[in-house]
Amino acid sequence: MSQKRAYLTMDDAPSKDFRKKVDFLINKKIPAIIFCEGRHIKGREEEVIYAIKKGFVIGNHSYNHPSFSEINVKESLSEIKKTDELIEEIYQKAKVKRPLKIFRFPYGNKGGKNKKQIQDYLKLLGYRQPIFKNINYLWYKILGRGKDLDVFWTFNIKEYQIGKEKYKENTIQNILNLINKSKKLKSNSREIILIHDHDDTTKYFNLLIETLLKKGIKFIKPKLT
Numbered sequence: 001m002s003q004k005r006a007y008l009t010m011d012d013a014p015s016k017d018f019r020k021k022v023d024f025l026i027n028k029k030i031p032a033i034i035f036c037e038g039r040h041i042k043g044r045e046e047e048v049i050y051a052i053k054k055g056f057v058i059g060n061h062s063y064n065h066p067s068f069s070e071i072n073v074k075e076s077l078s079e080i081k082k083t084d085e086l087i088e089e090i091y092q093k094a095k096v097k098r099p100l101k102i103f104r105f106p107y108g109n110k111g112g113k114n115k116k117q118i119q120d121y122l123k124l125l126g127y128r129q130p131i132f133k134n135i136n137y138l139w140y141k142i143l144g145r146g147k148d149l150d151v152f153w154t155f156n157i158k159e160y161q162i163g164k165e166k167y168k169e170n171t172i173q174n175i176l177n178l179i180n181k182s183k184k185l186k187s188n189s190r191e192i193i194l195i196h197d198h199d200d201t202t203k204y205f206n207l208l209i210e211t212l213l214k215k216g217i218k219f220i221k222p223k224l225t
């Protein structure tokens with residue numbers, strides 16, 4: 001079985017089953033960057049502290065998960081800042097040094113015409129990308145995905161579509177088939193895999209990770225500098 005390396009990222013955390021997912025990843029020795037929404041951190045600080053103490057990296061995924069092109073600059077910066085402060089506080093409570101400030105836009109929406117101002121603000125706050133090596137996709141390079149200060153992905157599992165009205169045909173089996181047949185996993189590029197921490201897909205979480213492992217994926221840590 002060929003081994004393909006990948007970085008695991010998990011968005012929209014923390015859900016109510018967050019700790020279970022973290023424990024599963026610990027059990028499988030899988031490192032991950034976990035992008036949290038500020039509104040979800042409230043009341044679940046202890047769970048996030050637990051993940052930090054276990055070595056997971058917490059990223060900023062805005063406060064309310066808006067589409068950044070649909071809000072103004074002031075609101076955009078506030079979405080970033082509020083969650084930045086929450087994460088800072090949590091690292092302090094965990095007594096762990098925040099390794100790197102990492103941000104991911106909800107829906108990968110970089111803010112349309114406000115993109116530059118938002119990128120400048122990320123820079124001002126000290127946000128940077130981890131070093132993801134050997135992402136060889138041409139589109140990733142052409143679109144400057146590795147150069148912007150926010151973190152994108154190369155392979156979205158899209159398990160949030162399961163059972164949703166718009167995607168009625170998407171069942172867990174169809175998602176598993178997609179993973180199993182994915183051309184991406186045969187390419188020579190490393191992947192930044194995106195999975196979600198949603199309450200309604202918790203029951204698929206372990207199965208999805210196990211399926212990726214069975215495909216020969218070895219999850220590694222990016223360099224945080």
Ligand SMILES: [Zn+2]
Pocket residue numbers: 011012061065105106107
């Ligand atoms: Zn999201």
